[in-house]
Amino acid sequence: MKRTVLIGAAVALVAAGAAFAAHLELKTDAFNPGHAQVSIASDWVKGAGVPDGKRGEGLLLEISQTVAYPPGASADATVEGAKGLTLKSLGFDRLLGTYCTNGSPRWDVETSNGGVYAVGCASGVHSTTGMPAGWERITFRDSDFQHLSGPAWSGFGTPGAKLDFLQVLSDEGPSASILDNVQVNGTVIGGRHGAGDDEHKDNGNNGNNGNGHDKKHEH
Numbered sequence: 001m002k003r004t005v006l007i008g009a010a011v012a013l014v015a016a017g018a019a020f021a022a023h024l025e026l027k028t029d030a031f032n033p034g035h036a037q038v039s040i041a042s043d044w045v046k047g048a049g050v051p052d053g054k055r056g057e058g059l060l061l062e063i064s065q066t067v068a069y070p071p072g073a074s075a076d077a078t079v080e081g082a083k084g085l086t087l088k089s090l091g092f093d094r095l096l097g098t099y100c101t102n103g104s105p106r107w108d109v110e111t112s113n114g115g116v117y118a119v120g121c122a123s124g125v126h127s128t129t130g131m132p133a134g135w136e137r138i139t140f141r142d143s144d145f146q147h148l149s150g151p152a153w154s155g156f157g158t159p160g161a162k163l164d165f166l167q168v169l170s171d172e173g174p175s176a177s178i179l180d181n182v183q184v185n186g187t188v189i190g191g192r193h194g195a196g197d198d199e200h201k202d203n204g205n206n207g208n209n210g211n212g213h214d215k216k217h218e219h
Contacts, residue, residue: 023081024187026059031169034071038173039064042075044192049180050093051132057191058095059179061105061170074171079184082166087111088157090119091139091183092168093131099175107140110165115150121177137181 030040041062048058059077067073090107094100102120109117123144128136145153154160166184170177182189 024184024189025080026077026168026182026189026192027080028059028192029076029078030073031076032067032073034067034073036067036071036073038067038073040073040075041176042077045178048095048178049190050135057180059168059182060176061168061179062176063170063173065173066171067173069171072171074169076167076169077182078165078167079182079189082163082184084112085163085185086157086159087161087163087166088185089139089183091124091137091181092179093135093137093181094121095178095180096128096134096136099170099172099177101172104172104175105168105170105177105179108165108167108169109145110163111150111160112162112164113151113160115153115160116148117153118146118148119144120146135180139183 026044028042028044030042032038032040039062041060043060044057045060047056048060049056050058061075061077063073063075087109090109099105100121102122103118105121107117107119109115109119111117119140121138124138124140126136126138131137142153142155147153151160168179168182180190
C-alpha cells in the first residue's frame with residue numbers, strides 16, 4: 001500500500017513538472033502604438049532555426065527603422081507564463097551574421113519590486129562550442145543587466161529577481177535577427193508551440209500597427 005502511494009505521488013510530481021515546463025511560450029507581437037510608418041516582423045519562421053532535427057523554427061525579429069521613444073516601436077516576443085517566477089538564468093541561440101548589439105535584440109526584464117532592466121545581445125557569454133555551423137549560444141550573467149529604473153538588479157535566484165514581465169525585443173532599425181532555443185530558468189522555447197507543448201498554437205501577430213502591451217519600457 002505504501003509503495004503504491006509513493007509511486008502515485010512520484011507520477012503526480014512528474015506530471016506537475018511537465019505541466020510547469022509546458023506553460024512557457026513566446027507570444028510574438030508588433031508594438032507600434034503611434035502607428036509609425038515602419039515595417040515590423042515578429043514570428044517563428046519554419047526552417048530558419050538551429051538545424052537540430054526538430055521543428056526547425058527560428059524566431060525572426062525585424063524592424064525597418066528606429067522609432068523614437070516615446071512612443072517607440074519594436075518587434076517583440078513576450079514570455080507568457082513568466083510572471084511570478086524567480087529568474088535564475090537567461091539565454092538564446094543566434095544565427096551569426098544577423099543583427100546583435102548591446103541594445104537590440106535585448107531582454108526586457110521587469111520584476112515585482114518595480115525593477116526594470118535591459119540585457120543586450122552583444123553582452124553575455126558567446127560560444128560556438130557544440131553548435132551547428134553558423135550559430136552561437138549566448139548565456140547571460142548578472143553583470144550583463146543594465147539598470148533602467150527601480151532597485152538595482154539583485155542577482156539571479158534572489159527574491160528581487162521575481163518576475164512581473166519578460167520579453168525579447170528588437171527596436172533598432174533597419175535590423176533583422178534570427179534567434180532560437182530561448183532559455184528561461186533552464187526551460188528552452190524552440191518554436192511557436194512553446195516549451196514542451198505539442199499542441200499547435202499560432203501566436204504570430206505581424207504588421208505595422210500592433211499594440212498588444214499593457215506595459216512597455218525602453219532605454
